[in-house]
Amino acid sequence: MWIVEYLWLIPVLPLLAAGVIAVTRQPHRSMACLLAIGSMAAAFGLSVAAFLATLGHPAHAGAWRMVRTFPWCQVGEGFIEFGWVLDPLTAAMLVMVTFVGLLIFVYSKGYMAHDGNMTRFFGFLALFAAAMLGLVIANNLLLLFICWELVGFASYVLIGFWYHKPSAAAAAKKAFITTRVGDMGFLIGILWLYCETGTLVFYDEAGGGCLEATAVARLAGQSTLIGLTVAGAIALLIFCGAMGKSGQVPLHVWLPDAMEGPTPVSALIHAATMVAAGVFLVARVFPLMAALPPGAAGVSGALEVVTWVGALTAAFAACIAVAQTDIKRILAYSTVSQLGFMMLGLGTGGVVVGMFHLITHAFFKALLFMGAGSVIHGVHDEQDIRRMGGLRKAMPITFATYAAGMMALAGVPVFFSGFWSKDAILHAAHAFPSSQGPFFLGLFGAFLTAFYMTRQMAYVFFGTSRAGSSAAGAGHAADAHPAEPAASGPASAHESPALMTVPLAILAVFAVGLGFLGTPAWPWFQEYLGGRALEGGWHELLSGESLRIMAFSTVIVAAGIGLGWWLYGRRPVTRADDLDALERFHPRGFGLLRNKFLVDEFYEATFVRFNARLAWLSDLLDRWLWGGVVQLAGYAVVGLAWLSRFIDEYVVNLGFDAGCRGITSGAGATSRLQDGQVQGYLRVIGLGLTVLLLLLTWGCAS
Secondary structure (H helix, E strand, C coil): CHHHHCCCHHHHHHHHHHHHHHCCCCCCHHHHHHHHHHHHHHHHHHHHHHHHHHCCCHHHCCCCCEEEEEEEEEECCEEEEEEEEECHHHHHHHHHHHHHHHHHHHHHHHHCCCCCCHHHHHHHHHHHHHHHHHHHHECEHHHHHHHHHHHHHHHHHHHCCCCCCHHHHHHHHHHHHHHHHHHHHHHHHHHHHHHHHCCCECCCCCCCCCCCHHHHHHHHCCECCCCCEHHHHHHHHHHHHHHHHCCCCCCCCHHHHHHHCCHHHHHHHHHHCHHHHHHHHHHHCHHHHHCCCCCCCCCCHHHHHHHHHHHHHHHHHHHHHCCCCEHHHHHHHHHHHHHHHHHHHHHHHCHHHHHHHHHHHHHHHHHHHHHHHHHHHHCCCCCEHHHCCCHHHHCHHHHHHHHHHHHHHHCCCCCCHHHHHHHHHHHHHHCCCCCCHHHHHHHHHHHHHHHHHHHHHHHHHCCCCCCCCCHHHCCCCCCCECCECCCCCHHHCCCCCHHHHHHHHHHHHHHHHHHHCHHHHHHHHHHHHHCCCCCCHHHHHHCHHHHHHHHHHHHHHHHHHHHHHHHHHCCCCCCCCCCCHHHHHCHHHHHHHHCHHHHHHHHHHHHHHHHHHHHHHHHHHHHHHHHHHHHHHHHHHHHHHHHHHHHHHHHHCCCHHHHHHHHHHHHHHHHHHHCCCHHHHHHHHHHHHHHHHHHHHHHHHC
């Protein structure tokens, strides 16, 4: 198991590349690209080795792990230990993150070729990847939190990479501040867990980790004032951090605005890394999430919350995506919705179900974002789908790969990966003992996903080009390259270079290939990650209740695709300023969806305004109250110092020191008359003679 000893190299290699790139001058673009891509390729190779190492223990895969820990700093009489862990969850995430990240790095070389700051861009990408990989291998909640915050910082600089644009700078600040709200709860949960267990190490050789059965049982046996167990309360505080990072309602507002960054950043953040970190965190601390008091049965309160938050997020974000016109913003709300599906899967089906959708989603969502970037590149930085149309002939490779990603996301059976992972979630939600509400919300989200993706495909790739048909429909071109001004639009659309289309083709193969492997892969994945196989193997997936749910979800997906094609594909839009079919049907409802249910406006009118007034009041208090107190204290100190000197001189010393100083200064003045300088003496004699002559002359005259 040599790979366990060198697992730390996986995040360190991109981190070293980021450090070298940071001191590299901007003209050395090729070297920066090679360093970043090479470090990611090496990390991928080590990740594959780690994955293969876990395959050697199929009988105990769900519980098998190897850890390495070392003391980091002393706290009292004990030490806080850092370290890394290799288990199936870690190995699966490492392979997915490094593979998809490597393809995005290669894609970025072509996409950012005209950007003058490409060197800096690859440095930020490498830092982002290092932080995410460190988060995945961490065997300590504090180390995970440090990498978690590094991911937040790296996303801040990547989203605001084109900082000369006010919208990009605002989006970066919004992402950073919103995720910090959730991270406050995360930090409180870390402190509480340390107080209860005395350690933040997940697992150790002695079985004393905070996620070990003994510690979890002790936490589940204690109650809090609100009726939750201590384990459940800590789990929910940690879940606050996951809600912020994974864009769950109500902390979802930052994620769509993150589209202001370059498209490779959108693919990296929304597919395999940052937003997946929240889902991975819930999977990592799942023993705390699922812990029940001794003798209790059913579902823990923490998993109830995770389930409902995920189900509401899945349906809520899908509704908003229906009315968006920016090609990347549609995919952004789709990501929010799919993250809700992952949380729904974690809450109802456990780690295996949620992680299965996370991995399949990483491939087809990276494909869709990179495909959107290819479209934007091909139509000269236009992002408004109303000003596209007819691109399937001008961009055939992009169209074919994008169609594969669209069908995988929609859950088209049987040959697309999203079908199997989505169906596993719906099956788990249907069996949820507490309520059928999450199941029906999931079905509604699946229907809307198929609908809005069909709408997007019809607008972008079918019909005829609508470039220049109306100035009213102009997009804001958030991806406009500083070194490459926007051209006229999609009228002169062209296919993207091979550096961009080859990664698309590879991801499309996985989006479809994982679908072909779905039937045999799902039972294997259940055994690999969960430690147990389906009793009936893959035959269990095609029988009884599972088959009925699969058929029902297929009908739902077919209905969404059919309705989308009937409204947008059967009679394609011909002008950019034509009303949307749904807008013609219900203008007010469509406007509410287009305005994102006015959540941002609500936050602006409440929390933002409250904080602005609080900041104004704090500034007022600081300037006039606390500043006045400090100034008065300063005057008092100065006055006391003067008074002390006066008392010391004229009361205590009776003016003796002042008299001495007067004598000293007088002696000094007198001594200057006898300084030994002959020239000075002659001047004084001359001056005296002049004065005497003037006096004698005045006396004679009188």
